[in-house]
Amino acid sequence: MTIAQPLATIPDVLRPWLAGVRTMSFAEPPEGTFVQLPDALTKVVLRVTAEGQRDVLAVGPRVRAAYHEGKPHISCVELRLAPGTSRSLLGVPAAELVGRVVPLDALPGGVARRFAREVRWLEPRTALPRIAEVLPGLLTHRTDPGRTALLRAGVDALSVRLDRTPAQVRDVARELSVSERQLRNLFTDGVGVSPKHYARIDRVRTVAARGGSVGWSELAAAAGYFDQSHMTADFRALMGVPPRSYFTDRLPATTPCQAIRIRRP
The missing domain is CATH 1.10.10.60 (Homeodomain-like)
Structure with a gap:
């Protein structure tokens, strides 16, 4: 069982808007099942696939765990948005994103699209300094x-x-x-x-x-x-599964990561 752990400290300048940052990069498939825990917070994910495809995605709250087969040659940085940040950055209330994965450039309002343009060509493992330069300027004075x-x-x-x-x-x-x-x-x-x-x-x-x-x-x-x-x-x-099964790796059947549909509004 593999659960990605936070690998980056949130820069002070991003703390008003981010609750967490984690980066993941797999040259080979991770060992065991890759677990995505339930998460009440919305995330913005910059992802580069094995084929070189680059996506900047809004990933809404996930109310149940997901279990996937690990994939090689994938790199991403995941920004967990602090409560109250979704509407300012993404242009929609967080409730509209529950259970959804949406490209940032498909969301209403210019802020999400500008942010997507700024970060799309960054390398996920080294993207955080540039994100720290860009994001505060987009969000200052946009929250109550x-x-x-x-x-x-x-x-x-x-x-x-x-x-x-x-x-x-x-x-x-x-x-x-x-x-x-x-x-x-x-x-x-x-x-x-x-x-x-x-x-x-x-x-x-x-x-x-x-x-x-x-x-x-x-x-x-x-x-x-x-x-x-x-x-x-x-x-x-x-x-x-109950806790004892989870901690002894008796997990539900896995689904491919590609099974997550990217939905446009």
Whole structure:
């Protein structure tokens, strides 16, 4: 089982807009199954294929895991957009991209197309310095600071942290002085999924990252589950197998990466 790990530190100038960066380059197929975890955040991916094809793609939130056969001679850099960044860069609310892969130059508005032109011919492994030069100039003054700060406070409160369990949606809404409906609207526009669904994905990602390092019951409590059976059911629903099967490489059948359809609006 292969899960690509973040290989790049986010430059300070990009921190207002990016939640993470990872680069991947495979000269040979990665060993075992290549796992794409559920991810509540939208990504922009610069990808160069074995045939030399270059794509700049918006990859919307993925609500379930995907398992692929690794492919050789592929290089890419993946930018995980911070909550509230999608509309500013891509011209659409995050909810419109859930489960979709769309070329940036097919999205509405000029910002996405300009960014695609700037990065398309970069080499993914060395693209980050140029991205750090280009992206801030495209996005400065295009976000609503108050709305973005409110959304990110909600995301932080619902996320699993080592020093605390995540809060409940109703408590987050009360703490932020908004209704649960307003919080849901914030998340739908700026993240793409509801607060409850965001929290569910974040918990499962935590189990996938920390499983095996602590006992199951302890991990379930730390991730905010009612109990271990709740954790197992949630994990199975999003990952396709229960935790014990996942961590012993008893995984669902793989699908080719080419099975992901690039959809134009």
